[in-house]
Amino acid sequence: MSSVPGELPALALLFALIFGLNLIPAFAPPTWIALALVGFQYHDASALLLAGTGAVAATLGRPLEVCAQMKT
Numbered sequence: 001m002s003s004v005p006g007e008l009p010a011l012a013l014l015f016a017l018i019f020g021l022n023l024i025p026a027f028a029p030p031t032w033i034a035l036a037l038v039g040f041q042y043h044d045a046s047a048l049l050l051a052g053t054g055a056v057a058a059t060l061g062r063p064l065e066v067c068a069q070m071k072t
Helices: 004-023 033-039 047-071
Strands: none
Touching: 004 033, 004 047, 033 047
16 A cells, blocks of 8 residues: 555555444454554555544444444
């Protein structure tokens, strides 16, 4: 992953993965594991871009998971 436009499909997949992990109420791996896996697989990936994508996805996923638990 070298340029931002070329990274968009991979970042979208990472966003979906982390968002989904944060929707699972229990027994899901922590977000940092998914980010570390991507970081180790793609050495030239921008750490700032990965961290930003992970932070936004986790931040959006957690409240939705909590709201879903409150309704049941």
